[in-house]
Amino acid sequence: MTRIPDIELLWWEGCPSTERALADLRSVLSELELDGAPITMREIRSDEEALAERFAGSPTILIDGVDPTAAGEDPPSLSCRVYRRRDGRVAPTPDPLDLREALAAASEREEVDR
Amino acid sequence: MTLAVGAPAPDFTLPDTAGASWSPTDGPAPATVIVFTCNHCPYALAWHDRIADAARDYAGRGVRFLAINANDADRYPRDSYDAMRRRVEDEDWPMPYLHDASQEVARAYGAQTTPDVFVLDAGGVLRYRGAPDSDYDDPGQRAAWLRAALDAVLAGESPEPAETRPVGCSIKWKARGAR
Numbered sequence: 001m002t003r004i005p006d007i008e009l010l011w012w013e014g015c016p017s018t019e020r021a022l023a024d025l026r027s028v029l030s031e032l033e034l035d036g037a038p039i040t041m042r043e044i045r046s047d048e049e050a051l052a053e054r055f056a057g058s059p060t061i062l063i064d065g066v067d068p069t070a071a072g073e074d075p076p077s078l079s080c081r082v083y084r085r086r087d088g089r090v091a092p093t094p095d096p097l098d099l100r101e102a103l104a105a106a107s108e109r110e111e112v113d114r
Numbered sequence: 115m116t117l118a119v120g121a122p123a124p125d126f127t128l129p130d131t132a133g134a135s136w137s138p139t140d141g142p143a144p145a146t147v148i149v150f151t152c153n154h155c156p157y158a159l160a161w162h163d164r165i166a167d168a169a170r171d172y173a174g175r176g177v178r179f180l181a182i183n184a185n186d187a188d189r190y191p192r193d194s195y196d197a198m199r200r201r202v203e204d205e206d207w208p209m210p211y212l213h214d215a216s217q218e219v220a221r222a223y224g225a226q227t228t229p230d231v232f233v234l235d236a237g238g239v240l241r242y243r244g245a246p247d248s249d250y251d252d253p254g255q256r257a258a259w260l261r262a263a264l265d266a267v268l269a270g271e272s273p274e275p276a277e278t279r280p281v282g283c284s285i286k287w288k289a290r291g292a293r
Binding site for chain 2: 014015016017047077079080081082083089090091092
């Protein structure tokens with residue numbers, strides 16, 4: 001049975017890519033027939049919050065508390081996050097194929113240790 | 115305050131990554147493009163190759179391109195002068211990459227984002243301001259708005275559109291009082 005993953009979108013108002021990331025996320029959820037999955041929007045407002053949340057830039061999407069696109073090189077900061085698409089292009093939002101893969105895997109998992 | 119289309123653009127002198135000084139009034143040019151950009155913003159990075167290609171394509175017609183980084187490097191170390199220098203060493207830049215450490219030039223132009231493009235005519239009057247094209251995510255756009263503005267200015271005409279909404283990361287201003 002398909003489970004609904006816990007999905008969070010962390011964003012910062014200084015970066016204009018939140019809307020696009022949210023639209024991509026909803027589109028992928030729809031493709032996976034997870035339309036009803038709730039997305040928790042969490043605003044990061046200060047350097048202190050960014051540090052505490054290990055916020056690598058806006059937008060950051062957490063699936064079951066895990067950042068599926070984390071490359072490990074982004075220090076926490078209030079900034080727009082740099083993503084690499086699968087074709088190598090730089091982009092301000094994650095590759096939808098990466099999101100789809102991570103969400104599909106999460107929805108098939110039986111139990112999640114948090 | 116943002117510089118209005120039709121207004122004379124402020125003059126300035128800024129250092130590039132090799133320490134040489136550059137100004138938009140360094141000798142005659144039929145058009146000058148000033149691009150506020152940076153190292154850490156995905157929008158600036160996504161548009162960079164298209165802007166660089168335009169710089170190469172219009173070099174033969176005497177168009178001057180100046181790229182400026184005005185971000186606060188204390189809070190965003192990836193935009194430090196050293197990081198700018200390393201990037202120019204590692205990449206093929208067809209335009210000087212200038213450092214606006216005091217942010218005075220960015221403020222004088224009313225730059226808002228990276229990138230934010232300003233096209234001046236031969237007399238230093240602002241003729242186009244905004245984004246390079248309509249979609250950071252479509253390299254096929256080839257900085258169409260910037261190229262159209264340059265074609266118009268080189269033909270002695272007014273660009274259409276003369277203004278678009280700049281799209282990108284906000285310029286990272288220093289706290290008031292910090293220099």
